[in-house]
Amino acid sequence: MRHASKAIVLSVEKFGEADCYVRFLTQKWGVISTLAKSARKSKKRYVGGLDLFCHDEIFLRGDPKDRPYLLELNVINSFPGIREELDKVMMAGKVVQWIRKLADVPTPMPQLYSLLGQTLSLIEQESKIERLELLTLVFKLKLLCFLGLSPQVDKCTRCEGPLDPTTIFDLSSGGAVCSQCPKDVSTHNLYLETEQRLLLRNAEQLKLSTWNSFNTNPLQIPSLTRLLTQFASFHTHIKLPN
Ligand SMILES: [Zn+2]
Incomplete structure (x- = not known):
């Protein structure tokens, strides 16, 4: 069975010689972990879409909730404007960590997926450090509200x-x-x-x-x-x- 969803990269973990486990917040299934075969040998296959925060359309084989294979992907937005500035990388990193620590479940959470996507876009556009901190605060409050906290x-x-x-x-x-x-x-x-x-x-x-x-x-x-x-x-x- 082949499945597709939009998804944002939350973490990448090396596995074996050449593979990686990639954790995504997906639009359809919540947070899932996928096995990207040969991700470290062949960059071509995943077209640069396995960097942290990348917004991709992913294609999987297997049960999405049971470590499926990541077959291929299309990059929707790699947020280059975040990667150019250390402050932005730090803020985006915190936002992603809060999701990984508080919402690491394979339960559909389309609002959370939208919240993360919107927040990353705003981090990319924002230029002042205080505004980045305020944005992170807004994100955390909204995440806690979503979790009933x-x-x-x-x-x-x-x-x-x-x-x-x-x-x-x-x-x-x-x-x-x-x-x-x-x-x-x-x-x-x-x-x-x-x-x-x-x-x-x-x-x-x-x-x-x-x-x-x-x-x-x-x-x-x-x-x-x-x-x-x-x-x-x-x-x-x-x-x-x-
Ligand atoms: Zn009282």
Whole structure:
């Protein structure tokens, strides 16, 4: 049986003398691993489509969920603009790692496939480092939302009541907690200002097609990025890159 799907390269792992296992986020089957025979001997067969982040149309033989053979591929976009700049390679690498660590399952996730494709296109176009960091934050929030792991920041996670201007972000209860409610004292307390809560909410709800008009205070980005990584690691027990 021959199968075809659009797919994005998440990782490439050497296998034996000349072969590779290539992990893709596919449009049809979620994340799958494929065996690319002779990938290291003959570059011609896979026409440069096995580099990290490449967006390809792939053709497989065998069950897509059971390590099928990668027969051939067409490159849709190799994102050359990402590869030319180290900052962009780093950001794209983090985005891909978050998917590999949190969504490494052969379950159809077409929205996640679209989210990754859109994010990579925007990383390629973006020129400022703060904007790249903000984009990565938006991506992580959207990924967590897709996985049902959004931090709650617009009302108290415990009582659903209103929040104070400076509020405690309680990792174990899953979001901001008002001054009336008890907090988990076993974890390190993190604080959130109103501006930061708004940024998290707006970033999660942002339509990526309107990315160019999305702006924010760049000073907020690093601390929110760390907070989100801590939050996701706490709830999944998986170590994630910031
Ligand atoms: Zn409360």
